[in-house]
Amino acid sequence: MTDERAHSALFAEPGARWRTVAYGPILCLIILAIEMATSSSVHWFALVFCGSLIAMFVVLQVIAGQRHVSVELTGTTLRDGTETLPLTSIDAVLPERDDDAWDDEDWEAARALGELSGVPRRRTGIGLRLADGSLVQAWAKDHRTLRTELTAAIGQAPEPDQPSDDSAPDTDDEHSENGVDR
Template identity: 70%
Template structure:
């Protein structure tokens, strides 16, 4: 947990993109330059410098966009997903994960995702949230289990598998155990 300057505590954070990725393209061009110098081949100074600058420039744009639109931050007062901030007081419950063995989709899987993007961003997984007004939305993160745990704790530690929260009973131990040969899967 990290304390911000304005008195709130950061419970969970994902930056969306990291600045170190800007260096990957220029480093690759530097390796090619070293190989050209060592092998006594013709050194392509202009092409390598141009490519390094061009790649770095494009990646800078991607990092800025990633940090603006795909970052996640949970504080003790709000959840920020990209450019949208949702006060924790408006969240009623964190819904359970999707049952991978079920053929039916959960209701929250077709709900609006938080942020200004049209859906859950690539390489992220949605988390169902029920708001106080009854609406369903999807939060999302790369570390979705970490965000789910932090959200559950921030909302008062309610168990997301309780039947009262989800409207359906939690599976019994007999339903979750599988046979050794996998015939019941």
């Protein structure tokens, strides 16, 4: 692998975007324009105060989002939040959760990468088996793209979605959860 490819981002999610800081002040400017257009009393101090206060709170949220909920995959590392994992320590990317299965996958109860207590909201976990045999969860909003890029980065053949051998169970005799034949 070339040095340039090793350090360039194969996948990245920023966690939060700086443009969101402008939403509160823009809303206050719209209210200011409406007040000026309707010839009512203009609340200069209140609008400037509220716009700047909203912007300051959102700056804190963006900083926290970029630190704790961002994801970056390079040719050598995977970073989820504040935790960086070398790709050499990843043994396998585990198959996606089967939505029709009754039982949870083992990796769904595993520790999530980063310093948060679990997979962040609006993110989906991806099961990883590490070289020492332990299981962890990577996570991302666009989990399918991260799964594809991560599988390619560690050089693993993708898991087939359907069993391809003849020993697969015959699905003609199976019933769905509510008892209706498939």
